[in-house]
Amino acid sequence: MQKIVVNAKPGGFGLSREAAAALGLEVAEERSFMQPYRVVGENALRRDDPRLVEVVESLGQGASGPNADLVVVCVPDGVDWGIAEYDGAEWVAERHRAWMPKESDVQGYEGVLQTPAAVVAPRRDIAALLAAEAEVAERAEATSDPNEPLPPHVTVIRGRSPRTDKG
Template identity: 40%
Template sequence: MLRKIVINTCFGGFGLSDSATELLATAKSCRADEIDHAMSCAVFDSESDLLIYRDDLDLIKIVESLGNAADGFCSQLSVIEIPSDIKWEIEEYDGNEWISERHQTWS
């Protein structure tokens, strides 16, 4: 079984287009400005009434259906499939993201 995850595959950073944000807001029964906040909180594990993670089924459906029209400013979104039993995290360099298996890290 595979898990789908949305990532940004270019330098710049993850972002949704206005139309993708509106569709996601409709799917989640909230306002578009709440979607932006929910995406930020999910990334930083903040507390929020609404969190939208990158493996959210509505997010995946919207990105897959809109294709490039889902891309926000300086973003190129892709849906990546990984084994569903993997503990994963999104890593990035200058906004260009990839999925890594979660490991312990010390510094």
């Protein structure tokens, strides 16, 4: 298991003076926004640094600086992790990769609204989208059997809408 230190409450990561001394970090007695002092180099620490983990485990809440609640989170070995945060409260999250499609990456699918032109066109030209939709609809109409029953999930309503005003 990998052990990672995070701040569990809003406010932001911060070490106590005692934790800073145990890690050999300097404490600057200058006040900053909502902080009575500043630990020089605390943000450069790797959150999985064994020394940091040991200090937080041994000091418990005594390792937490002002506005912090430092905890050790265990993550399975081999997980590519990162620290996510909202308003200073942090958690460990598995990193994921994302690829955005380019026009050359689009693979065609048979069916309405799913030809390559229909998938890519909205970012470029609405006329191209409409042309692609019309072409697929015409091909589907030419190859379908009008006497084939509709799938059970399809409902066709003819005539007036049942929600008409009588007035």
